[in-house]
Amino acid sequence: MSRSAENTRPSKVYGLRHNTIPHAPRRLPIAKRWCLTDSRKAYRRRPHPLFGKRSIYYATNRLGYRCPGFDKDIVDDPAWFNLVVVGGSETFGVGLPLTDLYVNLLAARLEHYTGKKVAAWNLGLPMASSSHLARMLQPVITRLAPDFLFLNFPEQLGYREYFNDDDEIFFCEPGGAEHRRKISRFWDPEGLRVDRAHLGLESEFNNTVNFYNNYYYCEYLCEHHAIDWLYSAPDIGSNDSGANGFLKGKRLEKVISQFIAAGDDAGHLHLARDFIHPGVIPHQRYADAIFDRYVAQYGAGRAE
């Protein structure tokens, strides 16, 4: 990027909006029926016993999120309960239909519990990083006024996001990820350049610092606004390296991948159609775990 251009360009502050939800990165390869690791090619190689070719439809709203449009009337209506979930590919639901996502299962339980209609605003995106959560938080709090906010910090820390001069956002995957997507130098030379730079600067130290800072930032904003919130995060550097000031009271004991039972008879129920992401059973158990934690933490007076 040219330095002189950076200094003179009027900033559009794309990622830093405080009152509108930013568009999901336009370069994310989400087709109607296939998404990243959940590809037609992978499916042909290994079909899933439960989900067929047409079982999953990745319908996104106008801004690119896998949930209904952000309707201000619903958000502001006290008859509705705003459930907001921000996270990565598990939250987006790669390889799963909408009905099996933990976000929507949780919404169903909350609906029964609170007696209100629940709007499940799913701001999970595949390849999203903890930086995505931190950047989205301010507009989410301002625009969606969550009654309950769940932050699902991605389990792998190597995911990062970057901007370009046109305020587009690039999501980059960790260098060591097995299913790294190939970026074509013909179709997306800029994406490839950003990705190479990302690999050149990546290290476990940088990833840990980035994750910790994003967590602390999110915690600060949530506590500042006195929001009912919970989070799930990988256990990184907490014991070996000393201090870990993460709020224990708001943390889910397990991350979603810990609900995947290996070697189970019903193995196909534990994995999504791509055989990488968590499947139906982990999502169900995860939704139950979040619900139980929510009731224990904020339940008093919330039930109908």
Add this chain to the structure above:
Amino acid sequence: MTQAPRSELSPEQLMPLFSDVAIPYTGHRDIGTVRWFGADSERHYLANKHPLLGPDDIEYAFNRHGYRCIEFDERERFDEDHLHLLIVGESHAFGLGLPEERSYGYLVARELQACTGREVQHWNLSQGGIGADYIARVLPSALAVLRPNFVILNFPNRHRREYIFADGNYMTCGDGDQVAGSVYTADRHDAVQSAHFEHAHDDSNRFNQWKSFIVCQRHLRAHNAMWVAQASFSMPPRFNQYIAMEKLVPGRIMDGRQALYKDKPGLLLARDGKHAGIGPHADLANDISGLITREYALEIRRLAEKQAQRAG
């Protein structure tokens, strides 16, 4: 820029991140006491002599970890009467080109000593060329290990970003060619710099600086420290709701303060001819001391009264 590669860090020197028992090593560890450092070089001095500061007037005494202060083990030696001032920032806060006793952190410590009647130990964890990332990374460990009563944070411009590599060394890249903490060969340095420029988008930098500030604020509140900061943000105004604006040092940043001394060359600049000199440091120290004593008047009065009772 060509630099000889240094040996890899020993396991105990590998970067402890967010540790409550250890403060991370800097890129220039184990160098002891030196008379010239960084931009404050003998070569520059011989070409441009400073009106007030001679070759023997400045000593940079580094501790084992590479910071310009006493050894961190010494913290346990102090009795309860002692107060502790932590300063984390960039080259101005480090006091480049100035004797330690002329740097603003030291002057604030003396002022607080006068207000409270107690000895104030000054812990300077500043480094030249660092960015907001460095402050947010070092602060949690410094708060836990040094348990300071007062904290001053000096946030530099938002363009500086820090990268830590697998060998535990780190490097800060900015908007120009300046680099801090680089212990790598020219090839590696250039590769990192060009990767940095690929990502150094202005919105990303401003969000990063602001996020680092919020993270620091969170740590400071958790440790219940008395703190002030020097920072200028360029975020939409609605974001200011998260910042304790009253804790920000008012007035001009260091560069602005230098304009006040343009007719006094001996006071204007430090020995390196680039950084702020004795005058702007004294000016800033006055403002910071004023802000601390105003913001924490009650706490400081209590400290002074307690000390008076003990003495009585």
